[in-house]
Amino acid sequence: MEDIEDLVVGTGAPPGFRLPLTAVGVNLKKKKSNKLSQTSPSPEIPGTQSDSEYMAGQLSAFGYSIIDNPESADLWLINTCTVKSPSQSAMDTLIVKCKSAKKPLVVAGCVPQGSRDLKELEGVSIVGVQQIDRVVEVVEETLKGHEVRLLNRKTLPALDLPKVRKNKFVEILPINVGCLGACTYCKTKHARGHLGSYTTGSLVSRVKSVIADGVKEIWLSSEDTGAYGRDIGVNLPTLLNSIVSELPPDASTMLRIGMTNPPFILEHLKEIAEVLRHPCVYSFLHVPVQSGSDAVLSVMNREYTVSEFRTVVDTLTELVPGMQIATDIICGFPGETDEDFTQTISLIKEYKFPQVHISQFYPRPGTPAARMKKVPSTLVKKRSRELTSVFEAFMPYDGMEGRIERIWITEIATDGIHLVGHTKGYVQVLVIAPESMLGTSAIVKITSVGRWSVFGEVIETINHMNVKSASRKDISSQDKCSPCSDPNECTCTREPEPCASCGPESCGGQTTLEESAPSRNPTFPEDPNSRNLIGWLLRKRKNHVHKRVEGEIASGSKEKQEWARGSMGEWGVVDKALLGGMLVSFLTIMALLIHLGVRTLSSN
Incomplete structure (x- = not known):
């Protein structure tokens, strides 16, 4: 299952190492063999991939099986994300394609939840973000020719619903839905609403269950991890310590903490650092900054300053050995001046983050930012390219060789x-x-x-x-x-x-x-x-090939990937000549030593 968001490669994201992108379907093993094509979200979008896995699990539990060819499907199910405009555009394209093929269609996720009156959704069954536990009945009613719309709910979906993981070793665990922020550019709040946190007990219970299932990584998923529990009287450190206490002592299952905005972790930095130092927790955190300018952050209504973001980064880096921090930048936000952008460039240059997710501003309908005066698109693209060049000039892993x-x-x-x-x-x-x-x-x-x-x-x-x-x-x-x-x-x-x-x-x-x-x-x-000369030369050759292979994998082309396969298993003419020369030299030396030995013995 893949999401339309995966069809749009984000600038600045490490390319080349994702699993193959293929649309899939589900075959209904009942009297009538119906097939459902499904697309599902990118792991970079909080909450959405977990939703897809839960929906797939329920469909499987009711007799559906995933198929590889969406063209032969009897129904399409699309799980959507409203974070980026290209994602919604891709959804529109898929809907048009589905309608042209005269296929029944169910659209789930943030787009229908936040923009239920979209013209493209006319005549389409839709499932809201808090109604995923009813996806089977929506699918079955749609197959009967009925249009179904489920959008309103007051309680969170259960965590123990049937689930089909995209990666059987990774559990994506939603700890809450919605958020407490009110960013002027964000449509997700419209779709997922105010903060709603799962209880610590229910989350710990789910952790125990998935560890017993053989899961090796648990990813906490949230629109804002740091805000967890503020609606139910607990906080993030309480949850993290409760989960960590259940992790196997051999570190066979690792915890990855999800994306968190700066405001809600500032008061818990030392406690969070202590958890990140834990041997069963990845020393990694995704903390979006979005801009290096306080003026832009204010217009975005991000509720923190660049100085406070620096406090988060500096504190965690100081207290957690080997700490890695990823961040996000929006280029060309309304009102962004050259000076504002220069401040963003300076921030990225200073910290040299190993991962920076760079996106261009897209106005989301119904948000305050959509009514603001835009920066010219040519300038937005220029700034995006410049920031990407700055980011890609870093070599964040220099110094790791030999470790x-x-x-x-x-x-x-x-x-x-x-x-x-x-x-x-x-x-x-x-x-x-x-x-x-x-x-x-x-x-x-x-x-x-x-x-x-x-x-x-x-x-x-x-x-x-x-x-x-x-x-x-x-x-x-x-x-x-x-x-x-x-x-x-x-x-x-x-x-x-x-x-x-x-x-x-x-x-x-x-x-x-x-x-x-x-x-x-x-x-x-x-x-x-x-430790000898031959070993050194072989390792140098292997390291050279590794660097070329990474570049070819990142390019994604089949021809270059085939080259990569050949390169790792075959020797070129120069390699063979080098090895042959060394072998001849070795045999010559051995022959000379034997000859000298014989002469010495004969002279005695």
Whole structure:
């Protein structure tokens, strides 16, 4: 299942390593064989992908199965996002195509919820963002020829609905819907409404359930993670600590905290930093700034200043070893001057964020910003290109080559060769390893770095079952990987061995490789030639190929991906000549040594 948002590649997003984009459908295994084509949201849009997985799960539970060819479908189901104008334009295109093919259609998500009177939605069944638990009845009524519209609801959908995960190792867990903000450009508030938080108990229960199902990463999803619980009398640190206490002590399941705006985490920075230091939590946070100018932020009604954003970034970077922060920028917001844009450029240059999601301003109908005087589109595009060039000039992973890192592997790269893992700082690492390593963690050596990711060589896998059995039998519930309050002093348990099993990063990088993995199974031993001339030349050749492969994967073309496959497994003429020359030299030296030895013996 893919979303229309995936059809629009966002500027500044790391390209090339997503799973293949294919529209899919669902086949109804009943007396009448009906097929439903579905599209689903991008993982970059909070909440929407989780909605798609829940809808797919319910349809599957009622006898529907996903099919690959939408053209043969009897009904299309489109889950929409209203964050970006191109997304809605893509939706309009799909609706026209569906109507031309005379297919029954159901549109779900933010667009119909926030703009229910759109002309394009006439004669179409629609499901609101809080009605996803009724998607089966909407589909079945639509197949009967009825138009159904479900948009209003006062309670949140249950978290334990049937679900089909896009990635079986990743659980996308919505912690709340809606938000407390009132950004002048945002349409999502119109669609998802005021803040509505799930209870801590229900979320912890869901975490326990998905861990038992074999999930290896839990992504908290929200329009604004930092605002969690303010409507029900709790706060984000309370939730995070409750979830962390349930994570396996061997760090076999990792937590990734979702996008958060600056205002609501300012008062909790130290508590959040403590959680981010935890060995079972990725040291990564997505904090949108949107502009480096206070004047623009004020017109956006973002409710914070650039100085406060800096406080968030500086505090987390100081308190969390290896902290990685991603951010967002909107170019060409109404009223943005050259000076405002210069301030944005300066902010990005100063911090050199490893990920910056750059978008051009698009007026969303019904928002205050849509009535403001626009910056000329040519200037907006020019600024977007300039900021993209500045961002892409950074090499955020320089210095990682040669480092030993623990990674968690959860997907296959689009080239079909590499597996994709992430370090504790959520740096993307590409490794060549068997698919059986999906859902595991490993110790890798970083062999080369690229612009969007790094390449690694697997040294050892981590056997979580052995780690668990090796832990003290008398570990109590409160001993489950409690957060490290000091980056140089891990307090996972009282014993050093179980603490080390949480990973080499758990104590601020102070543990040694031998200490941090008492029960790893070696699968890729180090090359015995690693210290001689031949080994050095082979590694240099491999690093050169890695850098070229990353570029070809990022380009996305089939021809270049085929080249990448060949490059990783075949030797060119120069390579063969080099290896042959070294072999001849080696044999010549051996012959000379034997000859000298024989002469010495004969002379005696």
